[in-house]
Every structure is written in structure tokens, then in C-alpha cells.
Amino acid sequence: MSRTVPSIRTSLKDRIPGGTDGRRMLLVGFIDKCGTGLWSTAMALYFTYVTGLGLGQVGLLIALSGAAGIAGAPLGGRLADRFPLVRVIICSQLLRAAALFALLTTDHYPLLVLFAAVGALPDRATNVLTKLYAARVAGSERIRYQAINRTTSNFGWTLGGLGAAAALAVGSSTAFHVLLLGNAFSYLVMAALTSRCAEPPAPARAASASADEARTTKPSNPWCDRGFLAFTAGESVFFLHDSILQVALPLWIVHATEAPVGLAPLLLVINSVLVVLFQVPLSRFGATTDAARRLLAPLAGLFAVGTLALGASPLGGPALAVTALVVAAVALTFAEMIHTIASWEISVALAPDDAQGAYLGVHGLAQSTQRFVGPLLVTGIVSVGPFAWPALGAVLVATTAAQHRLVRRRLSRRSLSVPKVTVSEH
Template identity: 70%
Template sequence: MLLVSFIDKIGTGLWATALPLYFTQVTAMSVAHVGLLIGVSGGIGIAGAPLAGRLADRFPVTRVLVCAQLLRAAALLALLTTHDFALLLLYSAIGALPDRASNVLTKLYAARVAGPQRVRYQAFNRTVSNLGWAVGGLGAAAALAVATTTAYQALLIANALSYAVIAALTLRCAEPPSPSRITADSTTRTTPTAPTRPSSPWRDRTFLLFTATEAALFLDDAILQVGMPLWILHATEAPIGLAPLLLVLNSVLVVLFQVPLARFGATPAAARALLIPLACLFTAGCLAMAASAAGGRWTAVAALTVAAVTLTFAEMIHATASWELSVALAPTDAQGAYLGAHGLAASTQRSAGPLLVTAVITAGPLAWPILGAGFAATCLAQHRLVRRRLPNPPLSVPPITVSEHQ
């Protein structure tokens, strides 16, 4: 499955940068229409995470993932068939649903196949994903240097082919045991006339509040991807060429440190403890962003580099804590449904995060410390929120050996 993630991100890296350019250069769509298309399809895609989780509680996760991957490929290839805005919006929205679903399904697979080692497994997964993004990004840069219709279409087709390849590889992965399906089968055998109603994240107030705080803590992505380049351009004296270098630095740091950092969040209690240093990192990163606008060129470069490093470590620590806590808070009989609901946090951030970050940029340097204080308060609130649930036995699949033929 790690190979699946690597190839998936190569394809996504190829297409992500070219997507808005394809719509403007090939389909002759206006910038406003491109923004509308991406925003609406992204909003619809939010539903993909909980839908995938619910399906994975009822059907084999590998088969649901294969269907999602093939649907992603089909929706992407459909973009080649028309220049009509309504149809392009429809196909983009259809593709956004399995795209968000795939993220949840790969995490769910990790939880089931890795058992107590799930945090370490997910750390390896994030590492190979970042490597895939880097490889795909380099390929996209080479193709976009040509900037012809054929080049854009080639990137689209290459991404679609990557989805077909990973669907074939996923079919060869062994299906891990599903606690939710085993529980359901056992309940049906013992009480066929009165099956127990499975747990639901939508009736779990603590888990919903946890997911809401998660949406805020995922904002590091919007700051690094959207806020950093815009802040450099509009508020500092740093060269705009610093922006891509800081993104490269982000990827390098994740590749080097994500796996070593995973050992600090290997249990629910350890993951909860990480929320305190996470609050400090978010605060320091936001203060560095504010400081970058207060000095000259080299002061800005230094402050922005500090911000990128601290926010990247915040990203890695949050990924470790978030993954362990989301699984630990999920009851055995509804693991997929709970992780699907948790997936709403990242999906919501993708839609609302850029809007919040651009509002901070518009407000000026003083808004960054306020945002940092908000991050710190959110970390402390989550630290308190999960405390009373963690003494209960967390959901943990017993150690198993699953052979993967790839």
C-alpha cells in the first residue's frame, strides 16, 4: 500500500499545478469561473470522506478503494471530452468525491493492517507521499515549460493512468480484518432478531468537537501552500523566489523527520501530550510570520525560514497526534464511519482554509499573533477534550501479518 500511495502522489503532483492552467489555457475558462469550479467541486467533495468511511464498515476496504480510484480516473478523463462549463463542473465534482474518499480509505487500511504500529505506518505513508509529490512536481515543471495544449492533456492523462495503476496494485493487497464487520457478524449470529445499533459519530458530541478542533489545526497546510507565497509578495521585502524554496524545505523536512517523530505519539496518551508542544510551535510560527514584515530583505528571509520550519514541525507533530487520537476515539463497531467523519476536518480546511488565511493577510501583521493564539487555545481545548475518553481501551487491531503482493 505504500507503493500505492507513492504512485498516487506522483500522479497528483503532475496534475495539481496544471489543473487551473488547463481550464484557463485549454478550455478558455475565465479565472473567476475556474475559482468557482474549484470551490464548488471541493465543497461537494467534502461528502466523500464520511461516505467512504460508512462503505468501508460494510464492504472490504480494498474493494471500496479500488472503486474510488477507478472513479477518479474516469472523472478526470471525462474532462477531455468537453469545454462546456456545466459539464466540467459536474465531472470535477464527481472526481472530488472519490479523491477525498481515497485519503480516508488509505488511513483506514493502515489502522487495520498495522495494528499498534499504525502511527509508524502512517508516518512512512506520509514520507513516501511527499516523495511522490516531489517527483510529480518535477515532471509537471518540465511539461509546463512547454505550455502547449498537448502538454496539459498529457499531464491529465498521466494522472488518470496513475489511478488505474494503483487500482490494479490495490487489488493485489490482502484485505485486513475489519473490526466493525466482525462485530456486526457476531451480533447477527447471537441476536438475529435484535441486532445492536452501531455507534455513530454524528451522535458522539465529544468526537464531533474533536473533529471541529482538527479542522482548525489543519490550517498549517493553507498557511504554507497559500499564505506563505501571498505574504511574501504583498507584505515583505523577501524575493518571491523564496516561496517555492520554502515548500521544497517543507517536503525535505517531512521526508527526514516524519518517521522519527512518530515514536513520540505511539500511544493515545503520548499523542495527547504532543498537543502542548504543538501549541508552542504554532504560536512561534505565526509570530515569525508577523516578524517577517517588520524588517528588511534578509530579516524577512530569516523570519520566513523560521516560520516555514516551525510550521512544518507543527504539521508533522499534528499528523502524528491526529492520526493516533482519531483511531483511539473510534469505537470498534464503527471504525470506518468515525474515521470518515474525521476526514471532514481536512476536507473542510481545504475549502475554508484559504479564505481564512487570505483574510489574515489582508488584516496585516498583527493578525498573525492573534491566529497563533487561536491555534494555542485550540490545542489546549483538544488536550482537555480527549482526556476523559482516553482511559477507555482504544480501538486497536491485534498485531497481524498481512502479505502484500505488489
């Protein structure tokens, strides 16, 4: 037995890319989602019951902080190109903690908006910094690393949500303060753990470039790269799966179908369970850039099935509604996972080595923008009626076709010019 246990432990460690630092950063991501699950569930209620804001004020605060957060992704990517990545991550964690602690100091509305907006900047930068760290620490296994990270994050989010539910059952101001403080202190713990991580190797310059050329050549600028901006715009369309599942689906169940209202949380549970079960196994289908590009074809099919099922759900009785909604939730969950894999790999592959952080930061705008615009868009679709869903499906399918051509052209151009220099590995 003494020989078996260490061998099992060693086997598990070998299956996680990135070595000790990679595993430590996975723990950081898990803690991050635990804390976020605690606070995000109760944030709107905190501003309502503790600080005494009205419904309109709460909505405007969340909207303004979300708009400010859009700048977080490109800002974080730019800083990661200029400073050590681990230090940037630590600073973002400390800033998130400071913004939350600041909320405890005032009930003054302009200050609450300011502190929420300040906290949204590093919050939106986190996904970009995590992706960049994965690309550097895990090397060619970055897709598997990100899949494991997403799985552990789902566990953390679930645990945080359960903790928030228990605290909200109490309903006192103290309970809300505990949730806020729990999230704030989680960032301090994350900063302490991150400080123990070694700085991962940055992308190497092309071997043919001389030292003089490296000093005189200006870094690539994603804002002047129309092809990459077009790719990012297509990504923002794909990320609508998040708003469809989180916002539109519950509203659609209530306002358009004969399905029981209790189906809405069950579909979100199905979503979480499927991600935990299949995100890592599916990652092997996107292990290379060409493989990730080919995933855009099944992604189009999944979008089509999901939107057509949503459109069909109100056309019959409760049985048809439940069946169609389950089919839609499953199809869109697999679309979410497939898109996540393709997005991770292709965005890194398209980013030049001399401006990897800046490019991934601009790519992060796709998700940030969707979080701001997506709920408004899908709410409008719900109000239009069943025929709006096939129309949205057609847009999504057309976008996958355009994205496939764009990515193939970009990758072909890069392979004919300068050989791709991958991230250095340990």
C-alpha cells in the same frame, strides 16, 4: 556478498509494518501522489488554455468541486464499514480515473463542473481509506506505517511536480492532455496493484458481546457523538497549517515583507525536505494514544513560534524578514508533522470498533473543510496585517488546550467502560 544483500533486503522489509500488502499499498500511495503532482499543478491552466474558461469560471469550478469533495470523506468511511475495504479503495480509484477521462470529452462548462465534482468525492475519501487500511494492516504500528506513507507520498508529489514543470514548459494542448492522461492512467495502475492486496482484518467486536447482541446493537453514529464532533472541529483549526504554508506564506512575502519573492518556493522546498527527513523518526513519539495526546503541548508551542515569527517578519529590513520567515516555515512544518502524528493516532483511538470507518470519515471532514475554507481565511489574515498573526496563534494555542482536555476526558471515559479492542494483527 550473496549473503549480505538478502539480509539487508530482509532488514528493510522488516522495518515496514503490514507485510507484503502494506508495502504494496505504500507503492500505491507513491503512484497516487506522482499522478496527482502531475495534474494538480496544471489543472487551472488546463481549464484556461485547453477548455477556454475565463478566470472567474475556473475559480468557481475549483470552489464547487472542492465543496462537493467535502462529502467524500464521510461517504468513503461509511462505505468502508459496509463493504470490503480493498474493494472500496479500488472503486474509488476507478471513479477518479473515469472522472478525469470524462474531462477530455467536453468543453461544456456545466459538464466540466460535474465531472470535476464527481472526481473530488473519491479524491477526498482517499485519505480516510488510506488511514483505515493502515489501522487494519499495520495494527499497533499504524503510526509508523502512516509516517512512512507520508514520506513516500512526498517523494511522489515532488516527482510528479517536476514532470508537470517539464510538460508545462512545452505549453501545448498536447502537453496538458498528457498530464491529465498520466494522472488518469496512474489510477488504473493503482487499482490493479490494490486488487492484489488481501482484505485486512476488520476490528474485532468486544469479546463479551454475544452473537445476539452483535446483531441487535445499532452501530455507533459519529453524527450523534458531540464529543467526537467537537474533536473534529478542533482538528479543522489545526489543519490551517496547510493553508498558512501553501497559500498565506507566498502572499505574505510578496505583500507585507522585504524578503525576496524567490524565498517562497525555497520555503516550500524546506517544508518537503523536513517532512522527508523527520516524519518517520518523529512517529515514535506518538506510538501510543497517551503519547499522541501529550504531543498537543509542543504543538501549541510550535504554533505560537510560527505565528509570532510571521507577525515579526515585516517589522525590519530584508535580513529580519528572511530570518523570521525561515523560522516560521520550520516551526509550522514541525507543527504539521506533530499534528499529523497526533491526529492519526487519536482519531483511530476515539473511533468505536463497530463504526471505525464512519468515525474516520467524519474526522476526514476536518481536512476537507479546511481545504475549502482555509485559503479564504488566511488570505483575509494577510490583508489585515502583522497583528493578525499573533491573534491566530492565540486561537491555535487555545484550541490545543481545549483539545487536550477533551481527548483526556474521552479516553478516560472509554477506559472506565469497555476495554479498548484494538485492530486485529497478522
